[in-house]
Amino acid sequence: MCGIIALILANRQGVAAAELFEGLSLLQHRGQDAAGIVTCGQRGRLYQCKANGMVRDVFDAQQLVQLVGSLGVGHVRYPTAGSSSHSEAQPFYVNSPYGIVFAHNGNLVNAHELRQFLDKEAHRHVNTDSDSELLLNIFANNLQQTGKIRINEEDIFTAIEQLYQTCHGGYACVAMIAGYGIVGFRDPNGIRPIVYGRRRASHAALPDHAPDGPSDMAYDYMFASESVALDALGFTDVVDVRPGEAVIITRAGIHKRQLVTDRVFAPCIFEYVYFARPDTILDGVSVYNARLAMGEALADQIVRVLGPENDIDVVIPVPDTSRVSALQLSYKLRLPYREGFIKNRYIGRTFIMPGQTMRRKNVRRKLNAMAMEFAGKNVLLVDDSIVRGTTSQEIVQMARDVGAKKVYFASAAPAIRYANVYGIDMPSPHELVAYNRNEREIAEAIGADHVIFQALPDLVAACNRFNPALKQFDTSVFDGHYVAGDVSAEYLRMLDSTRNDDEKMKRDASAPETIGLHNHFGK
Template sequence: MCGILGLLLHDPSIDAASEIAEGLSLLQHRGQDACGIVTGGPKGRFFQCKANGMVRDVFDSNAIARLVGGMGIGHVRYPTAGSAHHAEAQPFYVNSPYGIVFAHNGNLINTGSLLHFMDADAHRHINTSSDSELLLNIFANELQKTGKFRINEEDIFTAIGGLMAQAKGAYACVAMLAGFGIIAFRDPNGIRPVGMASRAAAGGRDWMFASESVVADASGFGGWEDVRPGEAVIITRASVSRRQVAPPAAFAPDIFEFVYFARPDSVLDGISVYRSRMAMGDALAEEVRRVLAEKKIEVDVVIPVPDTSRVAALNLAQQLKLPYREGFIKNRYVGRTFIMPGQQMRKKNVRKKLNAMALEFANKNVLLVDDSIVRGTTSKEIIQMAKDVGAKQVIVASCAPPIRFPNVYGIDMPSRYELVGHGRTVEQISDAIGADLVIFQTLPDLISSVRQFNPAIASFDCSVFTGEYVTGGVDAAYLDHLERLRADNVKGKAIVGDVAVLEGKGGGGARDTSGSEGASVSGSGGPVNGHDDTIGLHNTWKSS
């Protein structure tokens, strides 16, 4: 899972970098592995800074000062496959044709055939294991076909349509063309989110693309609209152009965005994440009431597993007329555990992240409410923590059904065999995590909890619960391949040689072995909108 952001200021003399960095900090929950910004400055020149680490650490005042220009692209990342090396931090860049910067959230499912095409037919070199770089080069290849000195919106729409005809999977993308403007597009099923907003500026309007609406709200942008599935949007300082460039497909946003990933103060595809989680709590309360009556168990207190489940837990407690208490105190300086590489690291960090207050657990039957149970590592540790401080019984209620299948669209649920729900009954899951009882939300109730706020969405991608993948093309052989790529014991090993490699292609590539700040590399790019100035990628690699 990643967060993407594009910003175009109407006044090109105002640098966009500081505002992009602030926006990325609001998307930090979507990726804590690496972050990057590339800005477009005078004469079509690009300025770049990216590194492993958190936004607040990478983008200090010195880094921001070197990012010149009134438009730019930003990205926060955690890797779902392959390398965690900073050479794969986004945005990516190619200097031919025209100079393109690109950031992507999602995952492709046909990378093998696309890589062969890039090598055998397009003759474009893919330098990392990231399918984001692959998507960028598909886009670049489609633009290259125009053979034009100047390109226009029509050429870009055609190129994105060609990309969508080839790429299969989930992708929400933002891009920037040197001296031209910013672009966003979304896969035909709309699996991953991206939207747009604007605000008044002297003489015109500023424009923003972002993964979630909260970024626009915090930055004073209004009129938030989701980029539609299969749609491309091109924004320059002179115009805004939108077009459906892919044939109609089933609109199926990933329901797990609402369960876990998105911030509660965001609105995705017309649905308030906060309201949907309230509804999840209401629906889960009915299932909990039924199961507790059947098992003849009485609960003394409802305690959420912070933070994502708080909204649902509060509504559940109100419906069941039970006390709601904060039993866990969270250390806010430890990242999300289920996106950490390695089970041992996840287990170790749970107790660094949460501390149980004995006062709320001692001699009580406790109902813990969590958003979901993925690997079970976190749940097992939390349940043991509750028992260590005196809980008599620990019942777990999950806002999501059992997760039994891997996510292939950009969320790090890699191996079927790492998922505690795979091949287990509810009773076996309960035993595996050490709970006295586990109660899961039903899938129809989960879908209803989200869909009621936008009935126009006929379906959601629920593949982690059902194993039914909306794009097709996912079989046992593909899952085996994906699991090998994503396995915990290989993540981070597939680095790009032993040096950091800059992503300037087509004559602009260079190696940086210093790991220091201030390195720069220039490459020759094609002319855009009539000028043929050399496009320089001024690059800052921060030590990771």
């Protein structure tokens, strides 16, 4: 999972970099592996800074000052495919045609075929293993077929429509065309999220004699993976890019077009379970309200499994994502809610850390159990989901170490048993704790007295009750049904062989650093 952002200011003399930096900081939860910003100054000159690390580590005041320009694109990354080398930090750039900068969240399921096409037919060089670079080059190649010195909106819509026909998977993308404007689009099923909004320009547009000509814009515009980034920066009228829709924003105005209409709308339900911030609204659904509803439904499931007269003494969330669900669950079950784990906020998300050993160590560094809330009690731990089981096992053991009598473990999501192919770097299915295990066997694996999972229909109902127009979600990690219908058994076998922890560690250890791609270009 990654976070993407793009900004165009009405004032040509404005500085986009500072707000792109703030926006990326608000999307940091979506990726901690790398961060990058590319801006566009006068006459189409581009400026870049990107590297491995958190947003606060990659950028400082001096670097932001050097990112000149009133429009730009930013990205925070965790690796979905390929290694975590510096060369795969985004945004990516191609100079031909027109100078295009590109950032992407998601995953392509036909990357191998696209790579062969770009090599053998389009003759475009691809420098990394990232499917984001494939999307960029497909887009660039489509634009190049116009043969024009200057392009217009119709050319861009045509290029994206052709991209939809050839690129299969889940993706949300932002692009910047040097000296022209920014573009946002979303896969035809709407699996990955992207929103945009506007803000009344703080400064008047430049007069007609300005170096780059006049601006007709009265508003600044921003694309982002989540609405929270726009809210914090004062953008309003926030709407979702629709599945199969492209939105082009230039200083002449905003242009949008629905390019694909025959696909089912099925956003990824795991955004609501785990990835998105609770103060985000995606596709008309408040993530906070959805998690409250998940807690209510999970309370009913606990009564069905453990009975109304169970022996639970206290409900304790696994911070932070499960807090909202756990609080509503405790309210409905009329059980005390307590904060039993204190979190070190300077440790990253263990879900997206490489290697079992690293994840296991960081659970203990990240959380500290307070004995007074556990000693002599039967505790119900509530988490958003259980993936590998590594974190869950450590947390259960921590509860027992400080004196818990019984440890029940409840998941606000169903059991995860299948690979994710649309942009979440789930492990190999064989590394999922629920793979080929029932609830009793999962409880034994993580050391709990009992495990309770949310029922899938209840999870779906918890989300679409706030937007009945959402008839379907991508729930493939729970049921193995891939909504785009583009996943072969051969692809899943390939994924299984490349996503296991051993292979990832080997790739990262052997990946050479690419020289010369990380400086500010345009200097």
